[in-house]
Amino acid sequence: MLSSPDVMACSRTCSRILGLSLGTTALCAAGTNMVLLLPNWDVTYLLRGLIGKHAMLGSGLWGGGLMVLTAATLISLMGWRYGCFSKSWPCRSILTALLSSGLASLGALICFITSGVALKDGPFCMFDGSSFNQTQAWKYGYPFQDLHNRNYLYDHSLWNSVCLEPSKAVIWHVSFFSTLLCISLLQILLVVIHLINSFLGLFYSLCEK
Numbered sequence: 446m447l448s449s450p451d452v453m454a455c456s457r458t459c460s461r462i463l464g465l466s467l468g469t470t471a472l473c474a475a476g477t478n479m480v481l482l483l484p485n486w487d488v489t490y491l492l493r494g495l496i497g498k499h500a501m502l503g504s505g506l507w508g509g510g511l512m513v514l515t516a517a518t519l520i521s522l523m524g525w526r527y528g529c530f531s532k533s534w535p536c537r538s539i540l541t542a543l544l545s546s547g548l549a550s551l552g553a554l555i556c557f558i559t560s561g562v563a564l565k566d567g568p569f570c571m572f573d574g575s576s577f578n579q580t581q582a583w584k585y586g587y588p589f590q591d592l593h594n595r596n597y598l599y600d601h602s603l604w605n606s607v608c609l610e611p612s613k614a615v616i617w618h619v620s621f622f623s624t625l626l627c628i629s630l631l632q633i634l635l636v637v638i639h640l641i642n643s644f645l646g647l648f649y650s651l652c653e654k
Contacts, residue, residue, distance in 0.1 A: 456646030464521030478505025497569030513553025
């Protein structure tokens with residue numbers, strides 16, 4: 446059976462791994478959001494302001510990115526016992542665990558919700574408005590919001606027939622917002638593991654005393 450010092454050592458090792466993992470997912474989320482700002486790797490759309498509101502919101506940059514990265518740094522400092530975390534004080538440890546978990550959860554949740562709404566609304570692109578009984582023929586907008594009887598996520602025949610510009614706008618939109626959705630789900634899972642690990646470490650540190 447593991448002794449309290451052994452469990453504490455395992456808990457710190459777990460914090461180091463979790464901090465590194467969360468930091469990696471934060472960088473991936475930020476990178477994915479950056480790609481969404483450059484459809485087809487073309488900066489022209491960004492300069493002309495022809496980027497969808499979900500990508501421009503940048504939840505992958507400041508939510509799943511910066512907020513989670515800040516939390517990951519705190520978790521890593523706890524694991525390595527660096528700086529002000531060099532001494533293990535239960536109250537400080539649990540407060541830091543709650544703060545980092547809350548920060549990472551909020552950032553990941555914002556990113557998750559934004560990505561889900563973006564997938565539901567569809568991409569921002571140029572389409573033929575006359576096909577949707579609109580007076581303006583060529584316009585930028587969210588054409589799939591008006592398709593109440595068809596879901597573009599399941600009807601792949603719409604992917605290359607509705608959006609005229611940028612080319613492959615639907616594939617770009619679905620691919621990278623789905624990636625953001627998965628990253629944020631992984632972040633939430635890592636936060637749950639971090640909370641369990643922190644409370645186990647606190648419990649055994651109190652038992653040791």
